[in-house]
Amino acid sequence: MESKYVLTRSGDDLFSVAVDSPADAQALAARLREAADWVEVIPGIASVVLRFDAASQSSDAMQHTLEDVMASDVPALPISDRLVEIPVVYGGRYGPDLDAVSHAIGLSPEEIIAAHAAGEYTVDMLGFTPGFAFIGGLDDRFRIPRRQEPRQRVAAGSVGIADGRTGLYAMASPGGWNIIGRTSYPLFKPDDEDPFVLSAGMRVRFKAVAAEEFGE
Amino acid sequence: MSITVVSPGLQTTLQSGPRIGKRHLGVPANGAADPLSLAMANKLVSNAWDATAIEATLLGPTLRFDSDCAFAVAGARARLTLSGQVQPPHTTLFARAGEELVIGGLEIGARTYIAVAGGLDADKVLGSTSTNLQAGFGGFHGRALQANDVLKFTAAEANRLRTPKRFRPEMTASWAVHACKSVETELLDVDSLMNLFDGNWTVCRRADRMGLRLEGPTLSIDSEGRMPSAGVIPGTIQCPEDGAPYVLAADAGTVGGYPRVAQVARADRHVLGQLRPGDRLRLLRREPDEAVAVLRAKIDYWQEWLPDIAAILS
Numbered sequence: 035m036e037s038k039y040v041l042t043r044s045g046d047d048l049f050s051v052a053v054d055s056p057a058d059a060q061a062l063a064a065r066l067r068e069a070a071d072w073v074e075v076i077p078g079i080a081s082v083v084l085r086f087d088a089a090s091q092s093s094d095a096m097q098h099t100l101e102d103v104m105a106s107d108v109p110a111l112p113i114s115d116r117l118v119e120i121p122v123v124y125g126g127r128y129g130p131d132l133d134a135v136s137h138a139i140g141l142s143p144e145e146i147i148a149a150h151a152a153g154e155y156t157v158d159m160l161g162f163t164p165g166f167a168f169i170g171g172l173d174d175r176f177r178i179p180r181r182q183e184p185r186q187r188v189a190a191g192s193v194g195i196a197d198g199r200t201g202l203y204a205m206a207s208p209g210g211w212n213i214i215g216r217t218s219y220p221l222f223k224p225d226d227e228d229p230f231v232l233s234a235g236m237r238v239r240f241k242a243v244a245a246e247e248f249g250e
Numbered sequence: 251m252s253i254t255v256v257s258p259g260l261q262t263t264l265q266s267g268p269r270i271g272k273r274h275l276g277v278p279a280n281g282a283a284d285p286l287s288l289a290m291a292n293k294l295v296s297n298a299w300d301a302t303a304i305e306a307t308l309l310g311p312t313l314r315f316d317s318d319c320a321f322a323v324a325g326a327r328a329r330l331t332l333s334g335q336v337q338p339p340h341t342t343l344f345a346r347a348g349e350e351l352v353i354g355g356l357e358i359g360a361r362t363y364i365a366v367a368g369g370l371d372a373d374k375v376l377g378s379t380s381t382n383l384q385a386g387f388g389g390f391h392g393r394a395l396q397a398n399d400v401l402k403f404t405a406a407e408a409n410r411l412r413t414p415k416r417f418r419p420e421m422t423a424s425w426a427v428h429a430c431k432s433v434e435t436e437l438l439d440v441d442s443l444m445n446l447f448d449g450n451w452t453v454c455r456r457a458d459r460m461g462l463r464l465e466g467p468t469l470s471i472d473s474e475g476r477m478p479s480a481g482v483i484p485g486t487i488q489c490p491e492d493g494a495p496y497v498l499a500a501d502a503g504t505v506g507g508y509p510r511v512a513q514v515a516r517a518d519r520h521v522l523g524q525l526r527p528g529d530r531l532r533l534l535r536r537e538p539d540e541a542v543a544v545l546r547a548k549i550d551y552w553q554e555w556l557p558d559i560a561a562i563l564s
Contacts (some may be wrong), residue, residue, distance in 0.1 A: 047542075050481070083483075207385055
């Protein structure tokens with residue numbers, strides 16, 4: 035069967051499908067959720083990982099479902115018309131890596147803040163820790179790898195950059211992104227049915243605010 | 251009804267079943283690192299298999315029962331005393347108000363479970379009461395237990411039971427788990443692939459609810475380190491550029507950026523919760539369908555004692 039995707043079986047209860055982009059991963063994931071009852075559908079940056087219930091589902095049947103969807107036209111997901119503006123306090127104690135980033139990429143902290151807050155971005159995916167958002171579309175001048183030594187604890191609301199993306203920590207967690215600021219915008223509402231405010235496909239802007247607006 | 255923590259042990263948390271179906275939101279599994287032992291303890295006090303219980307790690311807690319209750323202990327081998335009297339694991343036990351349960355250092359295996367009839371009260375977040383230590387939610391205020399914490403519960407009746415010998419999971423310092431190839435296994439050279447599945451691995455000091463680093467033959471991997479973040483689950487074995495494999499466990503993040511070189515079979519993922527630093531580990535290579543057969547055989551075997559075994563081995 036001709037398909038633009040590459041399928042790999044992994045372990046006894048996982049499949050992985052390689053795709054070209056985060057948007058393709060989200061679109062394929064949405065179709066696969068409709069097509070079968072998976073235990074987990076995990077879209078990544080360039081893949082979708084699927085977990086089925088090997089105790090009650092046949093791997094052959096799940097693979098056939100998967101191949102059928104892969105051979106069909108998978109419609110792109112509609113562009114979200116929702117634009118979320120996230121206020122960020124850049125630098126200082128909220129953005130402890132701003133100076134290091136400035137040094138590494140040769141832009142002044144002011145230029146970094148101006149450029150970061152000027153862009154309009156798209157949430158590529160959630161993943162890693164609860165509600166953590168991978169936000170694509172970062173200015174090319176921001177090419178910087180993750181920190182050599184990940185931090186044991188990064189505060190909730192932290193705004194990091196790495197590998198051409200902005201990462202937004204919805205909750206405190208260990209992490210290795212270069213933290214340039216922090217937002218007080220509530221990203222996790224535990225009592226809501228949809229507890230994470232951001233979702234894949236959503237459009238995002240950042241707005242530089244003073245620390246006083248942080249409510250401290 | 252309540253239990254007071256007199257001393258917490260090394261890392262004692264409240265755990266129940268995993269968080270399932272939310273990895274696309276970044277929500278990890280959490281839950282008992284060894285769900286089979288959790289289910290054993292709960293069975294002995296007539297609870298649902300995934301009622302909230304206490305998970306102790308390497309060094310157990312001292313607990314004071316503030317009210318009469320039935321409880322049971324199952325998992326890693328440890329000496330347990332109630333009011334100074336040695337008590338058996340895998341047995342329904344009855345405590346009087348004021349009695350102290352002392353669980354010392356775990357001798358074989360890494361985690362033991364203390365279940366109380368009726369199940370413990372805990373914060374339910376994102377579908378489970380299990381503690382998520384990294385983000386700090388679920389369980390008891392999202393953290394490991396500390397001295398003077400008071401654990402509440404509504405007491406329930408429990409039938410007196412003992413786990414039959416043949417259903418007690420064996421504890422050892424030398425483990426073997428079934429494993430299959432994963433998505434990036436082909437990045438290993440031929441020798442490394444052989445070493446991964448035939449080598450003798452030792453669990454490093456860095457072994458916790460996030461994952462376990464293995465020490466042994468250095469694997470040679472054709473990668474520049476990080477790859478685009480892709481889905482992982484407990485039991486995924488990653489190989490960073492330093493060549494030391496890292497086995498993801500219950501609290502691991504939902505996506506990872508290192509090559510995935512093997513996947514522990516679903517049947518044996520519960521074993522990962524019992525691996526302690528210094529333990530030996532072998533990965534028994536199986537084709538995916540052979541690993542499914544192992545799972546189904548295991549389900550058939552345990553079904554008689556634990557009717558929910560398929561869910562327990564999730």
